[in-house]
Amino acid sequence: MSDLLIKNCNLGDRQNTDILIKNGVITEISDDLPQNGCPEINAKNYFVTSPFIDSHFHMDATLSYGLPRINKSGTLLEGIQLWGELKPTLTKKAIKARARELCKWAIARGTLSIRSHVDVSGDNLLAVESLLEIREEMKEFINLQLVAFPQDGLLRANCLDNLIRSLDMGVDVIGGIPHFERTMADGTESIKILCELAEKRNLLVDMHCDESDDPLSRHVEMLTYHTNRLRLNGRVAGSHLTSMHSMDNYYFSKLIALMLEVDLNIIPNPLINITIQGKHDVYPKRRGMTRVPEQIKAGLNVAFGHDCVLDPWYPLGSHDMLEVAHMALHVAHMTGADDMKACFDSVTSTAAKVLHLDNYGLQKGNNGDLVILQCKDQIEALRLKPTRLFVIKKGKVISSAKPTDYKLNIGGKAEFTDLIFKK
Ligand code: FE2
Numbered sequence: 001m002s003d004l005l006i007k008n009c010n011l012g013d014r015q016n017t018d019i020l021i022k023n024g025v026i027t028e029i030s031d032d033l034p035q036n037g038c039p040e041i042n043a044k045n046y047f048v049t050s051p052f053i054d055s056h057f058h059m060d061a062t063l064s065y066g067l068p069r070i071n072k073s074g075t076l077l078e079g080i081q082l083w084g085e086l087k088p089t090l091t092k093k094a095i096k097a098r099a100r101e102l103c104k105w106a107i108a109r110g111t112l113s114i115r116s117h118v119d120v121s122g123d124n125l126l127a128v129e130s131l132l133e134i135r136e137e138m139k140e141f142i143n144l145q146l147v148a149f150p151q152d153g154l155l156r157a158n159c160l161d162n163l164i165r166s167l168d169m170g171v172d173v174i175g176g177i178p179h180f181e182r183t184m185a186d187g188t189e190s191i192k193i194l195c196e197l198a199e200k201r202n203l204l205v206d207m208h209c210d211e212s213d214d215p216l217s218r219h220v221e222m223l224t225y226h227t228n229r230l231r232l233n234g235r236v237a238g239s240h241l242t243s244m245h246s247m248d249n250y251y252f253s254k255l256i257a258l259m260l261e262v263d264l265n266i267i268p269n270p271l272i273n274i275t276i277q278g279k280h281d282v283y284p285k286r287r288g289m290t291r292v293p294e295q296i297k298a299g300l301n302v303a304f305g306h307d308c309v310l311d312p313w314y315p316l317g318s319h320d321m322l323e324v325a326h327m328a329l330h331v332a333h334m335t336g337a338d339d340m341k342a343c344f345d346s347v348t349s350t351a352a353k354v355l356h357l358d359n360y361g362l363q364k365g366n367n368g369d370l371v372i373l374q375c376k377d378q379i380e381a382l383r384l385k386p387t388r389l390f391v392i393k394k395g396k397v398i399s400s401a402k403p404t405d406y407k408l409n410i411g412g413k414a415e416f417t418d419l420i421f422k423k
Pocket of ligand 1: 056057058117208239307
């Protein structure tokens with residue numbers, strides 16, 4: 001909890017504004033705030049935003065790329081098989097070291113909240129123990145929300161007991177994977193069990209749901225049904241929902257009304273959806289991401305996740321949520337100005353609503369958490385993925401980086417090219 005005055009902030013729609021943080025809380029946003037003896041930063045009219053949020057990640061698997069081998073086919077199923085091979089060799093020390101490293105990468109890029117799924121399939125709950133300890137260790141710097149995720153299927157293994165034990169240990173959110181259960185009926189049953197558990201324990205739900213190219217998968221429909229039945233409106237998220245990309249258009253018009261009725265939150269993972277879905281297609285190949293523009297237009301909250309960085313499912317990534325939003329707007333044909341801003345919101349303000357984060361946003365009374373980016377607004381941020389000059393948590397600078405050549409970044413010529421052209 002610190003005091004900090006940030007002069008000359010560019011808020012996108014407002015220039016050269018000052019922000020005062022006292023005891024970790026934003027107390028004033030106004031022009032020309034006087035110096036008051038507290039530490040001061042000059043933002044030089046660069047763009048200031050609330051921190052980025054990753055709404056869907058797998059921190060127990062991250063940075064394990066190549067262990068024990070790489071995913072040759074690049075498919076979701078080989079990734080799950082590979083993760084199954086890796087799990088018996090995992091140690092708490094290794095999981096924590098990789099998770100800690102990933103948190104540092106995220107913080108340096110201005111992400112201060114991550115919802116991470118944690119595999120509860122194994123009886124030893126090693127990943128749960130590890131990530132609970134990391135959540136505590138890193139809490140001054142980054143907010144971790146953990147989801148109990150039955151990777152092998154709730155009804156496939158001895159998973160329900162493990163999932164309940166993980167909630168007792170302090171995991172925050174109830175996860176699921178209905179499309180990976182043995183049958184559609186088992187998938188339906190798993191949704192019923194998990195939603196009833198959420199209602200009983202007053203917890204949020206976030207299920208991997210219909211992460212396939214199968215246009216006939218119907219688990220999103222069942223998720224809306226049980227959300228409605230148990231009055232969990234606004235408290236349930238569906239992650240991925242990629243089959244919706246392939247669904248019949250008439251059925252989609254029915255389904256989106258059901259989703260709206262229960263304020264279902266949507267969490268696509270653009271980097272992963274574009275690479276994993278459509279793998280079995282000949283040309284034309286499906287893009288595979290769920291119907292983001294239609295969902296946003298309908299009024300649903302859509303938040304993006306990174307999902308994976310250097311793990312059995314994805315061989316790339318540096319945990320930059322601007323890279324995620326940049327991919328999303330390309331995949332979804334969202335290059336209109338308002339559409340691009342909506343994609344920026346999907347890794348900031350809308351994501352805060354989906355994760356039910358309190359005191360988020362650049363307003364008086366909210367947490368003094370913000371990022372100064374070396375650019376002028378949201379759209380330039382998406383275009384350049386610029387240097388995060390300062391990352392501030394409750395008034396304290398927790399990461400900073402030297403400015404780069406802004407003129408060169410935005411597309412201008414560097415000095416040396418001028419000299420070459422003059423010859
Ligand atoms: Fe996932």
